[in-house]
Each structure stands twice: as C-alpha cells, then as structure tokens.
Amino acid sequence: MTSISQEQQATSDESFQAELRAWLAANVTDEFREKRTMTFQEKVAVRRAWQKKLFEAGWIGIGWPREYGGRGASLMQETIYNEEMARAQAPSTANVIGLNMVGPTILAVGTAEQKARYLPKILSAEEIWCQGFSEPNAGSDVASLQTRAVREGDHFVVNGQKVWTSYGYVADFCILLVRTDFEAPKHKGLSYLIVDMKSPGVSAKPLVQMxxxxxxxxxxxxNVKVPVANLVGELNKGWMVAITTLMHERGGLSFSIIVTFEQRLQALIELSRSSTLNGKPVLEDPQVRQRLARLYTDVKTFKLNTMSQMSTVSQGHLPGPEGSLLKLQWSELNQRLVELAFELEGPFSSLAPDSVDAPFEGRWQYEYLRARGNTIEAGTSEVQRNIVAERVLGLPHA
Ligand SMILES: Cc1cc2nc3c(=O)[nH]c(=O)nc-3n(C[C@H](O)[C@H](O)[C@H](O)COP(=O)(O)OP(=O)(O)OC[C@H]3O[C@@H](n4cnc5c(N)ncnc54)[C@H](O)[C@@H]3O)c2cc1C
Incomplete structure (x- = not known):
C-alpha cells in the first residue's frame, strides 16, 4: 500500500515537473528580462508583469493554501519548482517582501478577513509590500523603536519615521512595527500594523544606494489613521509577530535565494570560460578552478541546509533561530561569489555599472556593489552570530 502511494506521488511529481518545464519554455520571453539601464520603478514593473503571468497560470505560491490562490503543493514540489526556475533562468518576481515575509506572517497569525483580503493580491503582485521596522535610532536593536500609535475610537493615529525601507516608495502596503504602550519594557509595548501607503499623512523619500x-x-x-482591523496579532504583542516575520526573512527567504545562486554560479562558470589569462581560458587556471569548486560546494551545502529548514517549516513549525545560520551563509557566500567575478573581469571590473564598456552590461559591477548590503539587511552578520551563539548553541549572553 505504502509503496503504491509513493509511486503515485513520484508520478505526480514528475508530471508537475514536466508541466512546469513546458510552461517555462513557452513563457520565459525577453519582454520579462530586466535591462541594466532601467530605473528601479521600471524593473519593478517588469517583475510585476512576470509575477502576474505566473499567478494567472497557477505558478506562484506553490506551497500556499489553494483557498488564497496558492497551489497547496508539497515541499518536494516546491523544491522541483525552484530547480526548474533556476534551470529556465526565470526572471525575478516583484513582491519579495510580500511573498517571503508578509504572506507567511499573515498565514500564521492573521485573522480570516486579513488572509482573504491580502494574500491573493500578494501572489498576483497587484499589491506590493514593504517592511517598516528600522528607524534612524533603531536597527539591530529594533525593539527600541519610537514610531508611536495611539488608539482613537476605531483607528490608531501613527506618527514617526522609518528608514532603509526596501520598496518603500513603490509599495502599496507596509507592515509597520509601532510603539503602543509607552510605559512597558521595550519589547512589551509594540504592535504590528498593516498600513495602506496611500493613506493621508504617509510620505516616502527614495534613498540612493552605492x-x-x-x-x-x-x-x-x-497623524496617519490606521483602522484597528489592521492590527496583526494582539495589541502590545507585536514583538512576537515581528519575530515571526524576521524568522521567515532569515530562514524562508533562503529558499527562493537558491534559484538566484544556481543562476549566478552558472553565469560565473560561463564568465571563466569566456575570459582569458596569459592567452589561456581562465577556467584552466588551477586556482580559479579550486575557487569555483569551493563555491559550487558552498551553494550545494547552502541548498541542503535550506531544505532541512524548509522540512521543519512544512511540518507547521516556525523557521526558528537556525534561520540565522542560513542568513549568514547566503550573505557571505554571495559576497565571495561576486568577488570572484569581479577579479575575473580584471581591469574591466573598475568600470561603473552603467559604463558602455562594462562587460555583461555592468552586471557584475552592480552585483558586487549590491552584495555589500547583504551582510547588513535582515540583520547584520554580527547580530546573526550572536543569535546562533545564544539561541542555537546555548552559549551565555555576551
Ligand atoms: C539593502 C538593505 C535593505 C534593507 N531593507 C530594510 C527594510 O526593507 N525594512 C527595514 O525595516 N530595514 C531594512 N534595512 C535595515 C537593516 O535591517 C538595518 O540596517 C540593520 O538591521 C542594521 O541596523 P543599523 O543600520 O541601524 O546598524 P546598527 O544597529 O547601528 O549597527 C551598527 C554596527 O554595530 C553592530 N552591532 C550592533 N549591535 C550589536 C551587538 N549586539 N553585537 C555586536 N555587534 C553589534 C552591527 O553589526 C553593525 O556593524 C535594510 C538595510 C539594507 C542594507
């Protein structure tokens, strides 16, 4: 009996893979390819169009419940999905915060109304989300934040400032962490709100990165009015909701990063093949080969660690502090990966990403500069190491 159902499962996994592979072959077209010269808003528009196409065909939210527009598929099928996306060099989706952090948080602690209202539009990319946690004086120690919300009748009135908000000026909604009890210890006076970015009193000022x-x-x-119905979880218990989001950011996000790594590693191997050193393909250089082999091993190890974490999540558990290990691993691995590409480009690597002479439209120059932020965003490497030391290894508090 068991072996028959396993066989049936394998057949359905195979047909899932064949169906997806055929769909990607027919639908990954140049109109969804971003160009280096595009502005961030233009890139978001391309990502939105691609995600809409995925949604209409039922190829997004693979593990999400069907009632909210997902596919309700198994972890095995999510894994197959990731592999096929990497194989097809599939474009990026638009709603990275919505898909990886807001959706899982609302699924875990949101009300039935919040699930029905927000989840399908996260999947379709009709509504893009941002995460308003960090403030000018609250980053690693985010619980010391000062943005305030005071209840007045059926809404809260919010005043304050956030910073480093990815997608902040293109987003439709924000998950906003605010202080609602001003006397309680810092972790006990926070609440977690959903804020419509079109509400009167909200303004966003773009910040240019390097x-x-x-x-x-x-x-x-x-003085932004936020309906009380937009509270996620309980009043003054927002810290636990924020931890749920952060754990998904550190652990769950790793699952989708595997696709990026597989694609980036492939591009790096092609770069080594096409570059020359002393008249020979750089791929023949023993040191380059060793570094590529090391990166390949690191990507595969990262993938296995992520799978182990996802297996825990698929059994209904939170990602847990072990997600910090994954966050450390992907951020530092990405920096090593793009550093090798940078070295392989030799003197060309010093050209600005938008220079006409920059190889591959300045792709690696851009990636090199962007990767510096990886060990800061979603919590710095120092903070992740503290979490691993104290909460995974059980070492004494520093
Ligand atoms: C690309 C990018 C995207 C981001 N997107 C978002 C977003 O969408 N939403 C959002 O809310 N935030 C976002 N952030 C902000 C990010 O979460 C913070 O920058 C990060 O948490 C660090 O906070 P901070 O910048 O205030 O640095 P600080 O907390 O001031 O840290 C400064 C330095 O001190 C170290 N340090 C601090 N505390 C300790 C400690 N206890 N032990 C050892 N060392 C310590 C840090 O590691 C760091 O090196 C983003 C940041 C970047 C770079």
Whole structure:
C-alpha cells in the first residue's frame, strides 16, 4: 500500500515537473528580462508583469493554501519548482517582501478577513509590500523603536519615521512595527500594523544606494489613521509577530535565494570560460578552478541546509533561530561569489555599472556593489552570530 502511494506521488511529481518545464519554455520571453539601464520603478514593473503571468497560470505560491490562490503543493514540489526556475533562468518576481515575509506572517497569525483580503493580491503582485521596522535610532536593536500609535475610537493615529525601507516608495502596503504602550519594557509595548501607503499623512523619500539605484526609502508618518482591523496579532504583542516575520526573512527567504545562486554560479562558470589569462581560458587556471569548486560546494551545502529548514517549516513549525545560520551563509557566500567575478573581469571590473564598456552590461559591477548590503539587511552578520551563539548553541549572553 505504502509503496503504491509513493509511486503515485513520484508520478505526480514528475508530471508537475514536466508541466512546469513546458510552461517555462513557452513563457520565459525577453519582454520579462530586466535591462541594466532601467530605473528601479521600471524593473519593478517588469517583475510585476512576470509575477502576474505566473499567478494567472497557477505558478506562484506553490506551497500556499489553494483557498488564497496558492497551489497547496508539497515541499518536494516546491523544491522541483525552484530547480526548474533556476534551470529556465526565470526572471525575478516583484513582491519579495510580500511573498517571503508578509504572506507567511499573515498565514500564521492573521485573522480570516486579513488572509482573504491580502494574500491573493500578494501572489498576483497587484499589491506590493514593504517592511517598516528600522528607524534612524533603531536597527539591530529594533525593539527600541519610537514610531508611536495611539488608539482613537476605531483607528490608531501613527506618527514617526522609518528608514532603509526596501520598496518603500513603490509599495502599496507596509507592515509597520509601532510603539503602543509607552510605559512597558521595550519589547512589551509594540504592535504590528498593516498600513495602506496611500493613506493621508504617509510620505516616502527614495534613498540612493552605492549601486546608483534607489531601491529603498525613508518613510514619514504624520497623524496617519490606521483602522484597528489592521492590527496583526494582539495589541502590545507585536514583538512576537515581528519575530515571526524576521524568522521567515532569515530562514524562508533562503529558499527562493537558491534559484538566484544556481543562476549566478552558472553565469560565473560561463564568465571563466569566456575570459582569458596569459592567452589561456581562465577556467584552466588551477586556482580559479579550486575557487569555483569551493563555491559550487558552498551553494550545494547552502541548498541542503535550506531544505532541512524548509522540512521543519512544512511540518507547521516556525523557521526558528537556525534561520540565522542560513542568513549568514547566503550573505557571505554571495559576497565571495561576486568577488570572484569581479577579479575575473580584471581591469574591466573598475568600470561603473552603467559604463558602455562594462562587460555583461555592468552586471557584475552592480552585483558586487549590491552584495555589500547583504551582510547588513535582515540583520547584520554580527547580530546573526550572536543569535546562533545564544539561541542555537546555548552559549551565555555576551
Ligand atoms: C539593502 C538593505 C535593505 C534593507 N531593507 C530594510 C527594510 O526593507 N525594512 C527595514 O525595516 N530595514 C531594512 N534595512 C535595515 C537593516 O535591517 C538595518 O540596517 C540593520 O538591521 C542594521 O541596523 P543599523 O543600520 O541601524 O546598524 P546598527 O544597529 O547601528 O549597527 C551598527 C554596527 O554595530 C553592530 N552591532 C550592533 N549591535 C550589536 C551587538 N549586539 N553585537 C555586536 N555587534 C553589534 C552591527 O553589526 C553593525 O556593524 C535594510 C538595510 C539594507 C542594507
């Protein structure tokens, strides 16, 4: 009996793979390819169009419940999905925060109304989300934040400022962490709100990064009215909801990063094949071969660690502090990966990403500069090491 059902499962996994592979072959077209010269808003528009196409065909939210527009598929099929996306060099989706952080948080602690209202539009990319946690004086120690929300009748009135908000000026909604009890210890006075970015009193000012791109923003809230129905979880218990989001950011996000790594590794191998050193293909250089082999091993190890974490999540558990190990691993691995590409380009690597002479339209120059932020965003490497030391290894508090 068991072996028959396993056989049936394998057959359905195979047909899932064949169906997806055929769909990708027919639908990954140049109109969904971003160009280096595009502005961030133009890139988001391309990503949105691609995600809409995935949604209409039922190829997004693979593990999400069917009632909210997902596919309700198994972890095995999610894994197959990732592999096929990498194999097809599939474009990026638009709603990275919505898909990887907001959706899983609302699924875990949201009300039935919040699930029905927000989840399908996260999948279709009709509504893009941002995460308003960090403030000018609250980054690693985010619980010390000062943005305030005071209840007045059936809504809260929010005042304050956020910073480094990715997608902040293109987003439709924000998950906003605010202080609602001003007397309680810092972790006990926070609440977690959903804020419509079109509400009167919300303004967003783009911040330009060293890549030259404005991917994130400063957000300002001046007497912004937020309905009480937009509270996620309980009043003053927002810290636990925020931890749920952060654990998904550190652990769950790793699952989708595997696709990027597989694609990037492939591009790096092609770069080594096409570059020359002393008249020979650089791929023949023993040191380069060793570094590529090491990166290949690291990507595969990262993938296995992520699978182990996802297996825990698929059994209904939170990602857990072990997600910090994954966050450390992917951020530092990505920096090593793009550093090798940078070295292989030799003197060309010093050209600005938008220079006409920059190889591959300045792709590696851009990636090199962007990767510096990897060990800061979603919590710095120092903070991840503290979490691993104290909460995974059980070492004494520093
Ligand atoms: C590309 C990018 C995207 C981002 N997107 C978002 C977003 O969408 N939403 C959002 O809310 N935030 C976002 N952030 C902000 C990010 O979460 C913070 O920058 C990060 O948490 C660090 O906070 P901070 O910048 O205030 O640095 P600080 O907390 O001031 O840290 C400064 C330095 O001190 C170290 N340090 C701090 N505390 C400790 C400690 N206890 N032990 C050892 N060392 C310590 C840090 O590691 C760091 O090196 C983004 C950041 C980047 C770079």
């Amino acid at each position: 890549t030259g791109e404005a991917e994130f923003a400063e957000l300002f809230f001046e």
